[in-house]
Amino acid sequence: MKTSTIEEKVIKCKYLYILVLLVATWLQIENHSLKTDIHLKAPIDTNKTPIVWILGGPGSGKGTQCEKIIAKYGFTHLSTGDLLRAEVKSGSDRAKCLSAIMERGELVPNDLVLDLLKEAMMAKTDEAKGFLIDGYPREKSQGIAFEKTIAPVTVIIYFEASSETLTKRLLGRAASSGRADDNEETIKLRLKTFLDNNDQVLAQYPDKLKRINAEDSVDAIFSQVVQILDPLVK
Numbered sequence: 001m002k003t004s005t006i007e008e009k010v011i012k013c014k015y016l017y018i019l020v021l022l023v024a025t026w027l028q029i030e031n032h033s034l035k036t037d038i039h040l041k042a043p044i045d046t047n048k049t050p051i052v053w054i055l056g057g058p059g060s061g062k063g064t065q066c067e068k069i070i071a072k073y074g075f076t077h078l079s080t081g082d083l084l085r086a087e088v089k090s091g092s093d094r095a096k097c098l099s100a101i102m103e104r105g106e107l108v109p110n111d112l113v114l115d116l117l118k119e120a121m122m123a124k125t126d127e128a129k130g131f132l133i134d135g136y137p138r139e140k141s142q143g144i145a146f147e148k149t150i151a152p153v154t155v156i157i158y159f160e161a162s163s164e165t166l167t168k169r170l171l172g173r174a175a176s177s178g179r180a181d182d183n184e185e186t187i188k189l190r191l192k193t194f195l196d197n198n199d200q201v202l203a204q205y206p207d208k209l210k211r212i213n214a215e216d217s218v219d220a221i222f223s224q225v226v227q228i229l230d231p232l233v234k
């Protein structure tokens with residue numbers, strides 16, 4: 001019987017190694033395409049279920065106003081910041097990379113945010129009276145991708161406040177929020193990321209955009225929000 005030489009064994013091992021690499025790459029590609037190919041169960045009828053984007057700089061009061069909107073209108077609230085923080089807590093493979101990006105005040109990759117949003121919307125499509133999408137889009141391309149793959153936005157509420165006000169509020173919140181990005185250095189970076197992208201985002205939707213002065217008191221701001229949302233609720 002012929003026994004293989006050491007060289008032949010080494011060559012066989014190399015072939016086996018290449019084969020394993022090819023299979024692993026193929027599995028990764030398959031897994032990625034499954035992950036990015038999330039579809040809603042049924043298209044959202046935005047006449048019955050309005051989609052409201054809540055935009056504004058860090059600390060502009062998006063979360064505060066969303067709480068009041070939920071209490072009055074019972075809308076389903078999806079904050080991309082909250083979804084990302086939940087993903088970080090889950091300890092998934094991508095969690096470490098995500099928390100590093102968020103602590104640098106940068107935007108996490110668009111595909112990932114959109115997938116998280118789609119998954120969350122999919123779970124609520126049947127019961128939602130309306131969707132409050134808080135903190136999305138933060139880049140022009142995010143808005144385009146959302147409308148292409150989910151549904152057209154109904155109205156956009158934008159809370160406008162100066163960088164000084166935003167910084168003051170976030171520093172005020174820092175003592176109790178427990179958020180890794182509520183510190184002076186990261187707040188500066190979050191503001192920069194916001195200012196770099198915001199005008200481009202808003203410029204895309206001149207007809208759907210409603211600006212609200214967010215320097216006012218919480219209740220004064222909410223009374224303006226109500227004027228925008230009441231006509232959407234039949």
Ligand code: AP5
Nearest residue numbers: 058059060061062063064080081106107108135169173218
């Ligand atoms: P995210 O969690 O969305 O943070 P943010 O946009 O920086 O906004 P905040 O949640 O800090 O503030 P807010 O506007 O909700 O204000 P709040 O009501 O809390 O995002 C975090 C990170 O995740 C991002 O930096 C990014 O890395 C990533 N990310 C998120 N979305 C992404 C996306 N789409 N794409 C890519 N990456 C994404 O109020 C703040 C404080 O002010 C509170 O103390 C409140 O009590 C007070 N306050 C509120 N209103 C008033 C008022 N009218 N007067 C006085 N005080 C007020």
